[in-house]
Amino acid sequence: xxxxxxxxxxxxxxxxxxxxxxxxxxxxxxxxxxxxxxxxxxxxxxxxxxxxxxxxxxxxxxxxxxxxxxxxxxxxxxxxxxxxxxxxxxxxxxxxxxxxxxxxxxxxxxxxxxxxxxxxxxxxxxxxxxxxxxxxxxxxxxxxxxxxxxxxxxxxxxxxxxxxxxxxxxxxxxxxxxxxxxxxxxxxxxxxxxxxxxxxxxxxxxxxxxxxxxxxxxxxxxxxxxxxxxxxxxxxxxxxxxxxxxxxxxxxxxxxxxxxxxxxxxxxxxxxxxxxxxxxxxxxxxxxxxxxxxxxxxxxxxxx
Numbered sequence: 001x002x003x004x005x006x007x008x009x010x011x012x013x014x015x016x017x018x019x020x021x022x023x024x025x026x027x028x029x030x031x032x033x034x035x036x037x038x039x040x041x042x043x044x045x046x047x048x049x050x051x052x053x054x055x056x057x058x059x060x061x062x063x064x065x066x067x068x069x070x071x072x073x074x075x076x077x078x079x080x081x082x083x084x085x086x087x088x089x090x091x092x093x094x095x096x097x098x099x100x101x102x103x104x105x106x107x108x109x110x111x112x113x114x115x116x117x118x119x120x121x122x123x124x125x126x127x128x129x130x131x132x133x134x135x136x137x138x139x140x141x142x143x144x145x146x147x148x149x150x151x152x153x154x155x156x157x158x159x160x161x162x163x164x165x166x167x168x169x170x171x172x173x174x175x176x177x178x179x180x181x182x183x184x185x186x187x188x189x190x191x192x193x194x195x196x197x198x199x200x201x202x203x204x205x206x207x208x209x210x211x212x213x214x215x216x217x218x219x220x221x222x223x224x225x226x227x228x229x230x231x232x233x234x235x236x237x238x239x240x241x242x243x244x245x246x247x248x249x250x251x252x253x254x255x256x257x258x259x260x261x262x263x264x265x266x267x268x269x270x271x272x273x274x275x276x277x278x279x280x281x282x283x284x285x286x287x288x289x290x291x292x293x294x295x296x297x298x299x300x301x302x303x304x
Contacts, residue, residue: 007166007185010095012088015079015175015267026083032279033076039282040065042296050295056134057123058292060116061285063143067112071105072278074098075176079275082175092166095177099161100154102178103201106252108150110208113245115142117215120241124234125222156200160193175267176274202253209249216242240284247277 016022047053047062075098082088090098122133157179164186174181179197183190219238223231251273286292 005092005166007168007170008092009170010090010092010177010185011171012082012090012175012177013171013173014082014088015271022083026080029076029083029275030080032275033072033080036072036076036275036279037069039279039286040068043282043285043292044069046292046295046299049299052291053295056119056139057116059139060112060119060143061292063146064109064112064116065282067105067109068278068281071102071109072274074101074105075274079175090177095172095182096158096162098177099179099182100158102176103157104150104154106150107153107204108146109248110204111146111149112143113241113248114208114211115146116241117212117245118142120238121215121219124219124238153200153204157197160196164188164190164193174270176270178270205249205253209245209253212245212249240289243284244277244281247280248273251277 014022015025043065044062047058078090078098119134123130126133161179161182164183165188166185167187169185172181172185180194183194183197216238219234223234226234251269254269286296
């Protein structure tokens with residue numbers, strides 16, 4: 001039976017309804033997005049150009065920054081322009097495309113964080129074999145696997161979503177397109193689809209978080225054998241990664257491991273991991289890493 005879609009365009013409810021508040025949000029979030037692109041872009045360029053940042057850790061950091069730029073750009077530019085628009089609209093196909101890339105890049109980031117935890121585990125627990133284990137082909141394979149994992153996850157979500165009929169209403173109760181708000185607009189029962197999405201997204205998040213927690217417990221136990229200076233240096237490197245993990249997984253699990261709601265706080269939590277967290281990552285990694293800061297100073301010095 002053919003799918004009947006009477007809805008071709010969706011109206012986005014947005015984050016706030018008050019025009020004054022929306023203009024204030026525009027003034028706040030535009031610099032945040034620009035800082036996200038510039039900060040993460042600077043890390044990508046610095047790691048690519050600098051000869052001192054050639055270890056696998058920085059290759060993964062550069063890959064994470066690239067994902068952050070793409071991930072943020074999937075949602076934030078449309079969100080920012082909508083803050084100044086009287087009528088916030090998006091085509092159904094555009095909405096599906098936004099959902100696809102949002103989940104694709106989100107899961108790619110999760111898997112990259114797991115890869116970075118594995119890299120730190122090998123570096124701290126097997127330092128003598130680090131360069132042999134974390135060879136260049138393996139590093140490229142792990143990054144490619146992260147992107148492929150995100151792609152497969154998102155394809156599963158899309159195959160399920162494109163089969164749904166949308167015949168009205170057409171107001172999506174969010175400031176961007178996501179699966180649960182879109183399911184509410186389908187003119188059919190989406191209980192099963194909602195469970196599949198919660199299981200799919202939730203399972204990836206929980207399993208990845210368990211792997212991350214386990215790896216850092218092993219690292220912390222292993223660090224007891226190191227000298228005080230060795231522990232300080234290792235913990236400094238790991239602290240940045242743990243901070244990013246908490247900032248990313250906390251909001252994501254809050255939203256995807258519980259039934260969806262229309263509460264404003266849910267939207268505000270989503271703002272945190274779509275707008276704020278991508279900007280914080282380069283700050284967290286550069287402020288706590290002397291090698292990255294020195295490489296950036298050298299790069300800036302060459303250009304002046």
